[in-house]
Amino acid sequence: MSIEHDVRSLDMAPGGRLRIEWAENDMPVLRQIRERFAKEKPLQGIRMAACLHVTTETANLVHTLQVGGADVVLTASNPLSTQDDVAASLVANYEIPVFAIKGEDNKTYYDHLQRALDHQPHITMDDGADLVSELHKNRTELIDGVIGGTEETTTGVIRLRAMAADGALRFPVVAVNDSDTKHMFDNRYGTGQSTIDGIIRATNLLIAGRTVVVGGYGWCSRGIAMRARGLGANVIVTEVDPLKALEAVMDGYRVMPMIEAAPIGDVFVTSTGDINVVDRHHFEVMKNGAVVCNSGHFNVELNIPALASMAVEEPRRVRPFVDQYIMPDGRRLHILGEGRLINLAAAEGHPASVMDMSFANQALAAEYMVKHHDELQNNVYRVPEDVDKEIARLKLEAMGVNIDVLTDEQLAYLNQWQEGT
Ligand SMILES: NC(=O)c1ccc[n+]([C@@H]2O[C@H](COP(=O)([O-])OP(=O)(O)OC[C@H]3O[C@@H](n4cnc5c(N)ncnc54)[C@H](O)[C@@H]3O)[C@@H](O)[C@H]2O)c1
DSSP states (O other), X not given: OOSOEEOSOGGGHHHHHHHHHHHHHTOHHHHHHHHHHHHHOTTTTOEEEEEEOOSHHHHHHHHHHHHTTOEEEEEESSTTOOOHHHHHHHHHHHOOOEEOOTTOOHHHHHHHHHHHHTTOOSEEEESSSHHHHHHHHTOGGGGGGOOEEEEOSHHHHHHHHHHHHTTOOOSOEEEGGGSHHHIXXXXXXXXXXXXXXXXXXXXXXXXXXXXXXXXXXXXXXHHHHHHHHHTTOEEEEEOSXXXXXXXXXXXXXXXXXXXXXXXXXXXXXXXXXXXXXXXXHHHHHOOTTOEEEEOSSSTTSBOHHHHHHHSSSOOEEXXXXXXXXXXXXSOEEEEEGGGSOHHHHTSOOSOHXXXXXXXXXXXXXXXXXXXXXGGOOSSEEEOOHHHHHHHHHHHHHHTTOOOOOOOHHHHHHHTOSSOOO
């Protein structure tokens, strides 16, 4: 095998291939883009490094980029999110270099990032801004060759905006997360469903009748709260933004500070992009048996080092993805997926139907970057609004849903100011 790689085992490729094809069935918008890319080759001659969760849906994206002419390599954007069969199939069946092994340690994770950067990308495609960050911190010799990047998630966009504000960002980046066809669907319905899926797969807990505490009421956490309630949980929301908290109250949830929720929650799940949302003083008052997890980008939302220091012994892995910490008073607290994105650690991430839109945005953002990088500053940009709307139109079409079209009379009415009551 001449394709560069570091994956668990190429023997896993056949199973991965079947699952990649299964996801493809539910990605009609990306398929249409792939068909056009096959004819037009908009990414011809472009080297790309993608740092994304290595899932069946991502496989369909990187294959689309390849069909569009890109010379693309893939590395994981999280040590626990890789699907090893998919990584194997990308190498063996699609001839795409992949550096990703589920459960890799931090050193291997960063070594893999370096190997992706060794590809000398013209375009970076990030989920959490790790490639951009590495380029700016440790691989500055490669920056002049980069024409731009794309970014998938909220936390990555926040990091990139901070870099741009500091004048530190040295190439333009398209914030895919800012597209309506991304965050309104992927973050809400994707994270909502797959996070609950991850909790259930890890624990096999009955959700009905339990008190589920959701940290945050943003796009992701709103989806998690909605789906937990759908399964019969009593949902409590914690927030720091009064507007979001008010929205949660009016959506019918109990809202209170985490310290008040801590002693009454059975299951805790955060998705805020913030640090130590569940901290030492919360663990101190939690019930015996509490289950705590995170579905935000980084594993900093739960203060696991504090919990480890409170525990009387090393945590016991009582089930895959469930670590049990025993407190001095005998309470047993459980952390799922080492505090990493639970939907990707213990389940399969978002369903393909929703990633269809996110990755349509990614593919079109890469094409946009090739065409327009000369006109862009070293800043963070949205996917153009007409592209965003077109993705929604294509998705509706694929779902067989028709909508009304403005008549000329309605168009004229909506664009005038003279007519009133
Ligand atoms: N699990 C996944 O697959 C997945 C998918 C998309 C995004 N994400 C990640 O999830 C996180 C949230 O993304 P989002 O799009 O929902 O962001 P968002 O900005 O829409 O929502 C975050 C919310 O958390 C609130 N918050 C911040 N600090 C808090 C605290 N200490 N306590 C309570 N609430 C707090 C904010 O006020 C905000 O309402 C990010 O890290 C993002 O990268 C994960």
